[in-house]
Amino acid sequence: MSIWEYANPKKFMQTSAWALPWVSGAAAVCLVTGLVWGFFFTPDDFRQGSTVKIIYLHVPAAMMAINAWVMMLVTSLIWIVRRHHVSALAAKAAAPVGLTFTLIALVTGALWGQPMWGTWWAWDPRLTSFLILGLFYLGYIALWAAVDNPDTAADLTGVLCIVGSVFAVLSRYAVNFWNQGLHQGASLSMDAEENVADVFWVPLVVCIVGFILLFVALVLARTRTEIRARRLAALVARERMA
């Protein structure tokens, strides 16, 4: 049993058909539990008031926006090195999901920043690198759409993904690199001097698990669609030649 078996589209479709309902169900349970718990059953923060409830959307979305790009980087590298089509299609499938998480992080961040910092936006290192990551997602999706040959598109987007990884890393570590700006450091770091209190931490972890599972479910579903689209294109081409 090797992980490379899943590079076979037939094997991937069989396994994902079995896994998708379970992953989707678990994602729904975690998200509903975490968000309801966080919104209705957690107290206000002594400094940030009720805006602390935004953490249950903002932090998981921001984490997954970065992690989605990391997943795309790994699958793109697998395509570049080993030429497994399912891997390239999984990267393509993940991009709109990563872009959505980036948008959620930016919008909820702006809505959170206005009452706390007195501004919707600042050209802070973390915010700026996150905005650029969002633009890389847009460029990545546009490049897939612009190139007709799927293998060439996978090659070019793979290179773009490697370049964009710089901003994925910067989005995560900008606060540490520059040690300036409005955005605080990590809220969940094991070695941070100031971590979120347990009353906020537990529902936050449930939400993070929910976002991870939702990402996996969406990428599985979208990869299945991409595999079908590839097969459809092959059958249509064969019909035209007949």
Added chain:
Amino acid sequence: MMPDLGKYAVAVLGSYGAGLGLLLAIVGLTIWQGARMRRALAEVEARAGQGGQDG
């Protein structure tokens, strides 16, 4: 049942509205695109007389 959000109600409710709206949008788009592709492939496979490859 509804928590008292005080003067930050717009920020909190706006965040939840926008965040959940975007999540529902990507889930809805994924389901719609998947269903559309499954139908299109089933039609072409029926014409070609081939079975599907997925479970």
